Amino acid sequence: MRTIAIEKITQTVKELVIKACYELEEDVLNALINAQKKESSPRAKKILGQLIENAQIAKDERIPLCQDTGLAVVFVKKGKNVKFEPEGCGLYDAINRGIEQGYEQGALRKSVVAEPLNQRKNTNTNTPGVIHFEEVDGDKLEISVMAKGGGCENKSQFKIFNPTQDKQDICSWIVDVVRQAGANACPPFVVGIGIGGDFEQCCTISKRALLRKIGQLNHEPFYAKMEKELLEKINNLKLGTLGLGGDTTALAVQIETAPCHIASLPVAVNIECHSHRHKTAIL
Ligand code: SF4
Structure with a gap:
C-alpha cells in the first residue's frame, strides 16, 4: 500500500x-500552428496567428x-x-x-x-x-x-438514439450539433463524443474524451475511421476560426465508448473551444 x-x-x-x-498543452498549440499553415482563408489565417500569439503571451507573462x-x-x-x-x-x-x-x-x-x-x-x-x-x-x-469554458459547454448536447439507427444518422446529428454551436462556442473546436453508457455516463465520457492528445485516434479502427470522417464533415461546414469562415472548424474529434443497454444508443457531444485547457499529474 x-x-x-x-x-x-x-x-x-x-x-x-x-x-x-x-x-496550452503542446498538442493543442501544434494543432493550431498546423491549422494556420494549411488555412486558405486570409482572415482565418490571421486570427489563428493571433490565437497562437495569445497562447505565447499567456505562457510568458503568466496570465490566463x-x-x-x-x-x-x-x-x-x-x-x-x-x-x-x-x-x-x-x-x-x-x-x-x-x-x-x-x-x-x-x-x-x-x-x-x-x-x-x-x-x-x-x-x-x-x-x-x-x-x-x-x-x-x-x-x-x-x-x-x-x-x-461556459460558452462552449453551453453548446454541448445529448441524445438517445434508437439502437437500429445507423452510423450515418448519428454522424449527421453530431455535425448538426457542431453547426449549431457556431461562433458562440469559440471555434476551432475539439469535439468530444461519448457513445454508449447510460444518460449520465455518456456525457461524462464525452468530456473525458477531450483529455486525449490531439492526433491520437481511437484505438478501435471503426471509431478511428468515424473520428476522421466526422472531422472532415465538420470542417466542410466552413464555420472556421471564431465562426468567421475558413477551413478549420475543429482541430479534432475524439470518441470514447462504453457498454450500454440493449434498448439504448446514447450519444453525447461535448464542445470544447480553442482555449482547450487541461493538465494531468501522476502522483
Ligand atoms: S474561448 Fe472558450 S473559455 Fe474563452 S470565452 Fe470562448 S468558450 Fe469561453
Whole structure:
C-alpha cells in the first residue's frame, strides 16, 4: 500500500489549475500552428496567428489564456493500492481546496454560482469543482484538471438514439450539433463524443474524451475511421476560426465508448473551444 499525503493532492490540484489556465498543452498549440499553415482563408489565417500569439503571451507573462477561466472539472484515477494520510481526510475536500487556492493565487476569474436558478450567488472560490472518480489497478494517483469554458459547454448536447439507427444518422446529428454551436462556442473546436453508457455516463465520457492528445485516434479502427470522417464533415461546414469562415472548424474529434443497454444508443457531444485547457499529474 502506498500512502499519499492529502496536502500533496491539494498542492497538485492548485498547480494544475494555474498551469491549465496559463499554458496550452503542446498538442493543442501544434494543432493550431498546423491549422494556420494549411488555412486558405486570409482572415482565418490571421486570427489563428493571433490565437497562437495569445497562447505565447499567456505562457510568458503568466496570465490566463481567456477571461473565462472555466469551471474546474477534475478526473481522478486512484490506484487500488493507494491510501491517503491523515486518514479520515476527504479526497473531494482536498481537491476543492486545491481549486480554491489555484483560482485565488492564479488571479483567475471565479465563475461558479452556488445555486443555479433563484439567487445565482457567486461562491467566490470557483468551487465546488465537478469531480469524476475512478478506481484502477496499481499504486498511483492520476489527477486531470480541465478548465471548462461556459460558452462552449453551453453548446454541448445529448441524445438517445434508437439502437437500429445507423452510423450515418448519428454522424449527421453530431455535425448538426457542431453547426449549431457556431461562433458562440469559440471555434476551432475539439469535439468530444461519448457513445454508449447510460444518460449520465455518456456525457461524462464525452468530456473525458477531450483529455486525449490531439492526433491520437481511437484505438478501435471503426471509431478511428468515424473520428476522421466526422472531422472532415465538420470542417466542410466552413464555420472556421471564431465562426468567421475558413477551413478549420475543429482541430479534432475524439470518441470514447462504453457498454450500454440493449434498448439504448446514447450519444453525447461535448464542445470544447480553442482555449482547450487541461493538465494531468501522476502522483
Ligand atoms: S468558450 Fe472558450 S474561448 Fe470562448 S470565452 Fe469561453 S473559455 Fe474563452
